[in-house]
Amino acid sequence: MSEINRINPYKAAELFTLNHFPNCNGALLAGSVVRGEGTETSDLDIVIFDKNLKSAYRESVIEFGWNIEVFVHNLTSYKEFFKSDCERARPSLPKMVSEGIVLKDSGIIEAIKQEAKDLLAKGPEEWSAETIRIKRYFITDALDDFIGCSMRAEEIFIANTLAELVSEFVMRTNRQWIGTSKWVIRSLRNYDEKFADHFVDVFDTFYKTGDKNRIIVMVDDILKPFGGRLFQGFCLGK
Known part of the structure; x- marks a missing residue:
């Protein structure tokens, strides 16, 4: 979507x-434009609260020169989404609500924001010893x-899997929220x-040169405090 055809993001969200929701109880504008991280391809994330809505839904539209993602909730449905987001340690909706700029408020937004x-301040639930053990095994398997891989094409995709598994392991063993796609690195940077x-440099070196050694050393360093690699004796579902 060309920026030439866009109006001000806050004005677009208000309109x-x-x-579309003239009778809603509250509305927030969230996402990259609110954080000052907007790009040419950024969309508008709008969260709507409407007490008369029967069930929550999400919809994507294009209006006012913007791609708009709208997340629509009644005054209880958002709680279930808060809960499920936190259980998977990816608090998408809580983050949008906490950072969102108020577009409309009938007196409900402050409490929902709080x-x-x-929830964000509390952090995700601590991983159990068994979960850590299982994650060690799957990281070991990928490592x-x-x-052992000698095919460049396969190495690239195994490295991608390792990056996801290892970044998740680091974040969750430190009771930090995780993310997907661009939020993987953003979450890591927020933590350390x-x-x-x-982490980026190690994988970038591999992608540029094919040198695996720095990835191997880093993964071993990360696993070491938890007992290192795990294969012998691992059992699941027996």
């Missing part, structure tokens, strides 16, 4: 809310495949910027 902020830069 969208007025046109719910979101409290062994990576070490120095480690995040190292």
Whole structure:
């Protein structure tokens, strides 16, 4: 979507809310434009609260020169989404609500925002010893495949899997929220910027040169405090 045809994001969000949800109880504009991270391809994330809505839904539309993602809830449905987001350690809706700019408020937004902020501050549930053990095994399995692989095409995709598994392991063993896609690195940087830069550099070196050694050393260093690689004796479902 060309920026030439766009109107101001806040104005676009206000007009969208007025046109489509004139009787809603509250509305928020969230996402990259609110954080000052908007790009040419950024969309508008709008969260709507309407007490008369029977069930929650999500919809994508294009209006006012913007791609718009609208997340529509009644005054209880958002709680289930808060809960499920936190259980998977990816608090998408709580984050949108906590950072969102108010577009409309009948007196409900402050309390909902506080719910979101409290959940984010609490962090995800701690991984159990058994979960850590299972994750160690699958990281070990991917690492062994990576070490033994001699086909460049396959190495690239194994490295991708390792990056996802290892970043999740680091974040969750430190009771930090995780993310997907661009939020993987953003989450890592929010936790430890120095480690995040190292993590990127290690994988970037492999993608550029094919040198696996730095990835192998980093993964072993991460697993070491938890007992290192795990294969012998691992059992699941017996």
